[in-house]
Amino acid sequence: MIEVFICEDEDNQRAEIVKYVESYIMIEEFDMQLALATGDPEELLSYVQLSGEGMGLYFLDVDLKHAHLDGLSLAQQIREYDPRGFIVFITTHAELSYLTFTYKVEAMDYIIKDDFDKVRNRIFDCLKSVEERVSRERKDVGKFFTFRSGEKVVHECMTTFCFWKQREMRVVLRCTGRNDNSNFMVA
Numbered sequence: 001m002i003e004v005f006i007c008e009d010e011d012n013q014r015a016e017i018v019k020y021v022e023s024y025i026m027i028e029e030f031d032m033q034l035a036l037a038t039g040d041p042e043e044l045l046s047y048v049q050l051s052g053e054g055m056g057l058y059f060l061d062v063d064l065k066h067a068h069l070d071g072l073s074l075a076q077q078i079r080e081y082d083p084r085g086f087i088v089f090i091t092t093h094a095e096l097s098y099l100t101f102t103y104k105v106e107a108m109d110y111i112i113k114d115d116f117d118k119v120r121n122r123i124f125d126c127l128k129s130v131e132e133r134v135s136r137e138r139k140d141v142g143k144f145f146t147f148r149s150g151e152k153v154v155h156e157c158m159t160t161f162c163f164w165k166q167r168e169m170r171v172v173l174r175c176t177g178r179n180d181n182s183n184f185m186v187a
Contacts, residue, residue, distance in 0.1 A: 003035035062091035
């Protein structure tokens with residue numbers, strides 16, 4: 001399940017974003033849930049730090065009224081704990097969009113709060129895009145045989161995988177399309 005996070009310091013705008021997110025998740029029956037909606041970036045960061053490694057969807061205001069954290073620095077810190085998460089900025093500051101590259105946060109979208117009908121539709125687009133990407137990834141997970149050999153991690157596509165056998169302390173993989181056997185030490 002994908003956890004969705006909202007960090008917006010304006011109460012009425014946060015309530016609107018929450019309404020959009022919850023209603024669209026429910027209507028579309030996405031495998032998502034709203035985990036936290038807050039105006040406090042430290043609360044969000046604490047949640048992410050304690051919840052462990054996951055893949056979240058974060059809707060962040062760029063201009064948070066906080067002494068130490070704005071939305072961009074919050075996103076940068078989120079990346080340390082959730083490197084595969086999806087970050088979406090929602091803001092009135094179109095002129096700050098270039099900073100997403102400066103902070104190297106790989107934002108999925110940068111939504112300008114000029115018309116809340118457009119904001120709603122862009123939020124829906126982000127939710128749908130994340131659901132589609134994660135669904136595709138989940139389908140592909142079972143298609144690889146993955147194991148560790150010493151420090152090396154090997155991912156072999158199951159469609160090319162013919163057989164494996166163990167000889168003494170080695171594993172021999174035989175795959176179609178390869179002229180050689182792949183040998184790996186068993187730890």
